[in-house]
Amino acid sequence: xxxxNQQMDEKEQLRKxxxxxxxxxxxxxxxxxxxxxxxxxVLSISLGAADIDFKTVxxxxxxxxxxxVEHQIIWELRMPRVIGAAIVGxxxxxxxxxxxxxxxxxLADSGLLGLNAGAAFMLALCFAxxxxxxxxxxxxxxxxxxxxxAGIVYGVGSxxxxxxxxxxxxxxxxxxxxxxxxxxxxxALYYEIGQDLAFWYAGGVSGTTWxxxxxxTPWLCIAILGAIALSRSITILSLGEEVAIGLGExxxxxxxxxxxxxxxxxxxxxxVVGAVSFVGLIVPHLARRxxxxxxxxIIPTxxxxxxxLVVFADLSARIINPPYETPIGALIALxxxxxxxxxxxxxxGQV
Amino acid sequence: MTSKQWKxxxxxKKERQVKLSVAILLILISICFLISLNTGHIRLTPQExxxxxxxxxxxxxxxxxxDFRLPRMVVAILVGVGLAVSGAVLQGVVRNPLAExxxxxxxxxxxxxxxxxxxxxxxxSAAPVFVMPIIAFIGAGGAAVLIYVLxxxxxxxxxxxxxxxxxxxxxxxxxxLMIVLTLNLDPENYQFLATWLAGSIWGSNWKFVLALLPWLxxxxxxxxxxxxxxxxxxxxxxxxxxxxxxxxxxxxILLASAVGLAAACVSISGGIGFVGLIAPHLTxxxxxxxxxxxxxxxxxxxxxxxxxxxxxxxxxxxxxxIPAGIIVAVIGSPYFLYLLxxxxx
Amino acid sequence: xxxxxxxxxxxxxxxxxxIKDLSVAIPKHKITTIVGPNGCGKSTLIKTIVRVLQVQxxxxxxxxxxxxxxxxxxxxxxMAVLPQTAQAPSGLTVFExxxxxxxxxxxxxxxxxxxxxxxxxxxxxxxxxxxxxxQPANALSGGQRQRVWIAMALxxxxxxxxxxxxxxxxxxxHQLDILLLLQRLNKExxxxxxxxxxxxxxxxxxxxxxxxxxxxxxxxxGTPNEVMTCDYLRKVFQINADLISCPHSTNPVCLSYQLCxxxxxxxVI
Numbered sequence: 016x017x018x019x020n021q022q023m024d025e026k027e028q029l030r031k032x033x034x035x036x037x038x039x040x041x042x043x044x045x046x047x048x049x050x051x052x053x054x055x056x057v058l059s060i061s062l063g064a065a066d067i068d069f070k071t072v073x074x075x076x077x078x079x080x081x082x083x084v085e086h087q088i089i090w091e092l093r094m095p096r097v098i099g100a101a102i103v104g105x106x107x108x109x110x111x112x113x114x115x116x117x118x119x120x121x122l123a124d125s126g127l128l129g130l131n132a133g134a135a136f137m138l139a140l141c142f143a144x145x146x147x148x149x150x151x152x153x154x155x156x157x158x159x160x161x162x163x164x165a166g167i168v169y170g171v172g173s174x175x176x177x178x179x180x181x182x183x184x185x186x187x188x189x190x191x192x193x194x195x196x197x198x199x200x201x202x203a204l205y206y207e208i209g210q211d212l213a214f215w216y217a218g219g220v221s222g223t224t225w226x227x228x229x230x231x232t233p234w235l236c237i238a239i240l241g242a243i244a245l246s247r248s249i250t251i252l253s254l255g256e257e258v259a260i261g262l263g264e265x266x267x268x269x270x271x272x273x274x275x276x277x278x279x280x281x282x283x284x285x286x287v288v289g290a291v292s293f294v295g296l297i298v299p300h301l302a303r304r305x306x307x308x309x310x311x312x313i314i315p316t317x318x319x320x321x322x323x324l325v326v327f328a329d330l331s332a333r334i335i336n337p338p339y340e341t342p343i344g345a346l347i348a349l350x351x352x353x354x355x356x357x358x359x360x361x362x363x364g365q366v
Numbered sequence: 367m368t369s370k371q372w373k374x375x376x377x378x379k380k381e382r383q384v385k386l387s388v389a390i391l392l393i394l395i396s397i398c399f400l401i402s403l404n405t406g407h408i409r410l411t412p413q414e415x416x417x418x419x420x421x422x423x424x425x426x427x428x429x430x431x432x433d434f435r436l437p438r439m440v441v442a443i444l445v446g447v448g449l450a451v452s453g454a455v456l457q458g459v460v461r462n463p464l465a466e467x468x469x470x471x472x473x474x475x476x477x478x479x480x481x482x483x484x485x486x487x488x489x490x491s492a493a494p495v496f497v498m499p500i501i502a503f504i505g506a507g508g509a510a511v512l513i514y515v516l517x518x519x520x521x522x523x524x525x526x527x528x529x530x531x532x533x534x535x536x537x538x539x540x541x542x543l544m545i546v547l548t549l550n551l552d553p554e555n556y557q558f559l560a561t562w563l564a565g566s567i568w569g570s571n572w573k574f575v576l577a578l579l580p581w582l583x584x585x586x587x588x589x590x591x592x593x594x595x596x597x598x599x600x601x602x603x604x605x606x607x608x609x610x611x612x613x614x615x616x617x618x619i620l621l622a623s624a625v626g627l628a629a630a631c632v633s634i635s636g637g638i639g640f641v642g643l644i645a646p647h648l649t650x651x652x653x654x655x656x657x658x659x660x661x662x663x664x665x666x667x668x669x670x671x672x673x674x675x676x677x678x679x680x681x682x683x684x685x686x687x688i689p690a691g692i693i694v695a696v697i698g699s700p701y702f703l704y705l706l707x708x709x710x711x
Numbered sequence: 712x713x714x715x716x717x718x719x720x721x722x723x724x725x726x727x728x729x730i731k732d733l734s735v736a737i738p739k740h741k742i743t744t745i746v747g748p749n750g751c752g753k754s755t756l757i758k759t760i761v762r763v764l765q766v767q768x769x770x771x772x773x774x775x776x777x778x779x780x781x782x783x784x785x786x787x788x789x790m791a792v793l794p795q796t797a798q799a800p801s802g803l804t805v806f807e808x809x810x811x812x813x814x815x816x817x818x819x820x821x822x823x824x825x826x827x828x829x830x831x832x833x834x835x836x837x838x839x840x841x842x843x844x845x846q847p848a849n850a851l852s853g854g855q856r857q858r859v860w861i862a863m864a865l866x867x868x869x870x871x872x873x874x875x876x877x878x879x880x881x882x883x884x885h886q887l888d889i890l891l892l893l894q895r896l897n898k899e900x901x902x903x904x905x906x907x908x909x910x911x912x913x914x915x916x917x918x919x920x921x922x923x924x925x926x927x928x929x930x931x932x933g934t935p936n937e938v939m940t941c942d943y944l945r946k947v948f949q950i951n952a953d954l955i956s957c958p959h960s961t962n963p964v965c966l967s968y969q970l971c972x973x974x975x976x977x978x979v980i
Binding site for chain 2: 171198201347356
Binding site for chain 3: 372374375376377379380594597598600601602603604605607608609610611612650654655656
């Protein structure tokens with residue numbers, strides 16, 4: 016009797032969450048967002064150190080002529096970086112949403128899994144000991160670093176008897192980040208490579224080429240689809256462990272799958288552009304504000320908004336002070352901070 | 367009946383535990399102190415050290431000991447104490463285990479102020495020794511006040527979650543600004559700034575001890591007196607109100623004390639926020655959740671951590687130094703992770 | 712004089728008042744129970760009484776004095792609270808948690824005085840927790856934990872006890888256990904007890920005075936015999952109840968009930 020009552024309660028809670036979801040708003044936002052994204056992609060491709068009109072952009076995509084310099088610029092430089100920006104934005108945003116749902120902590124982002132610190136640590140090692148390493152290898156190594164960071168956090172978190180509780184995950188993440196952060200700081204100070212690292216860390220998508228995208232994109236698409244597939248479980252998890260168990264959710268499996276997806280998404284994104292971590296923190300909050308608390312809506316919305324944010328940030332980074340580029344991570348933080356403050360005041364913080 | 371007879375078994379056991387922890391910590395701090403005295407660029411034998419301490423050393427020896435090593439060690443201990451207590455208070459007030467002085471903008475604010483100073487006004491090395499801490503203190507306090515004001519709402523006051531969110535946002539914004547500024551710094555200033563941000567006890571001067579001491583002497587006994595308030599705040603808002611705690615007022619006072627402590631420390635040591643995060647956590651695993659115990663013992667843990675870190679930093683790669691902040695993180699976090707894996711929640 | 716006098720209070724946000732112009736008096740040395748459907752404002756009323764929520768207008772009077780003008784510590788010496796969602800931080804023993812109930816009586820620092828110890832031991836004794844006092848509080852079962860919170864409220868040594876759903880999440884025996892304890896405190900020590908209960912039969916059996924609420928207003932108040940009638944139950948809960956007399960007290964018992972369709976009859980056996 017009591018048990019079934021409790022189950023009723025849980026179903027009730029889940030129903031309430033679903034009620035807060037706003038499918039009409041969701042569909043509207045998703046479609047408007049997609050249009051905005053296409054528009055911003057084209058805009059971003061045509062604006063830059065050399066302005067190129069829309070017709071030429073159109074021509075490049077559908078009628079590529081390698082003889083034309085403008086087509087060359089678009090194809091070799093602009094397009095990969097703009098698409099890269101969009102992809103990276105989605106990755107950070109989706110992994111942030113997963114992280115917040117999983118840990119039920121509104122401050123969580125992929126950085127908490129030790130990803131950013133791990134990537135930065137590997138980067139410091141690369142810069143200190145193999146200064147001439149090619150871009151591709153640097154990306155590969157920093158992905159390995161991200162995996163190392165996440166592995167330690169996850170491993171330590173689940174060693175204990177009670178398994179991986181959110182609070183344990185958060186604490187382990189903070190400790191591992193501090194450890195790896197300190198090590199890379201030490202290396203940077205000793206080898207005097209701090210400023211190079213800072214530049215990388217500040218983020219930038221300018222170096223992206225088609226070959227990078229070819230390697231990274233399929234994985235990221237699979238991971239984002241995986242995140243969407245997991246979103247129902249994440250919604251349940253975000254209601255708390257007991258509720259989730261009560262509803263028959265296989266907690267361990269969901270957590271490991273989410274961790275793997277977060278690693279792929281954020282690990283790849285961090286290694287390509289550096290730590291633009293604010294995207295992962297802020298976009299899920301915005302998405303929740305727009306479409307409610309059901310992660311089946313939050314995750315796709317986050318993906319879109321994340322892409323939009325980074326594409327625009329990259330665009331502004333190029334046009335604020337040409338021909339120099341303003342670090343994109345800094346720009347995003349500067350845009351994001353006032354907005355985040357607004358959210359905090361409006362009583363955000365529910366996950 | 368005396369109060370001893372009233373006490374329960376667990377109380378007596380815990381008191382023994384506390385006494386034992388205090389004793390062990392004091393012994394460790396003393397050992398560390400002695401080792402630290404003998405560590406440095408110029409080696410002194412223990413005998414020489416002892417002779418110098420009782421006033422029988424050469425002029426050079428007493429110069430090294432009294433004007434370089436001792437003040438630096440004392441500063442390390444004081445900074446460790448201050449940051450640890452500040453962290454313990456913050457974790458109690460905010461009720462978030464990730465709370466540390468960094469969360470109310472202390473590190474970011476101080477860092478930005480120092481950075482602005484060295485990038486606009488003068489080169490780092492030319493500035494008089496006292497300017498930097500004052501600048502840093504203003505930055506740290508300014509950031510904390512900004513966060514408090516932004517998180518404050520009429521009728522509702524300060525809610526912990528809003529404070530934390532605002533703190534994170536402001537820190538992120540400041541860090542972003544700092545990244546932009548970093549790229550324009552010349553390498554010499556950058557190196558100075560990076561060392562400062564990593565947290566090193568570079569203020570080795572008795573005057574720094576004097577500047578730091580009043581803060582600790584006033585604020586630590588004050589928050590210790592407030593230990594029972596912290597205990598009650600930990601039970602949640604409704605229970606605390608039911609027990610007659612002036613929530614808003616107590617929160618504000620305690621936050622201000624934590625800010626004062628941390629800002630004073632960070633202005634002299636640079637960014638060593640990790641001590642404030644880890645020392646209270648370690649303490650809690652040692653003696654449980656009562657703030658009467660947490661505050662004094664985390665102060666000792668903080669002192670030990672920072673003294674040990676500074677000593678190691680001086681010793682490991684002589685003649686160059688590793689900032690204490692880095693060492694604290696490198697030795698502190700593995701132990702913290704070990705505790706995390708070993709204990710239940 | 713009444714223990715608590717709630718005088719025309721409005722609570723909520725300016726455009727969305729949960730309680731509007733509500734007045735009710737809580738009698739001294741009695742057990743008063745507030746009942747009502749979910750969302751009727753009973754928790755809001757309780758939270759206002761214990762000053763977690765602020766009134767928009769009106770006032771709550773504690774023994775004749777407006778509660779918001781009194782020093783919160785003075786209030787805490789006279790009225791103890793058991794919130795609905797009390798959560799113990801980890802790492803505290805039962806004794807330590809119960810000892811926090813002495814907070815309003817303690818001077819700044821200082822150790823527990825002999826009087827403090829007397830109250831704490833008495834509270835542990837009354838709640839039957841003496842053998843558990845050295846256990847960590849968060850290792851206890853639900854029923855035991857609830858008794859720890861009650862013990863903490865008792866060690867506060869107040870005449871008035873306010874409890875928001877003290878029996879929720881407990882099994883039948885533990886529910887009864889808690890209610891009998893409260894009854895004993897009332898009978899033997901004359902404590903004023905105010906609580907929110909969901910179980911109508913418990914409310915009827917254990918209270919001297921009942922307040923039935925719906926939509927932020929008091930529908931009726933009085934002795935259980937006056938409140939537990941078919942009419943009022945239909946008005947308050949929209950149920951048709953079969954009522955009989957309780958063999959343990961003289962108060963009515965709700966035997967079984969049906970959701971109201973329209974004006975269907977309700978019968979008294």
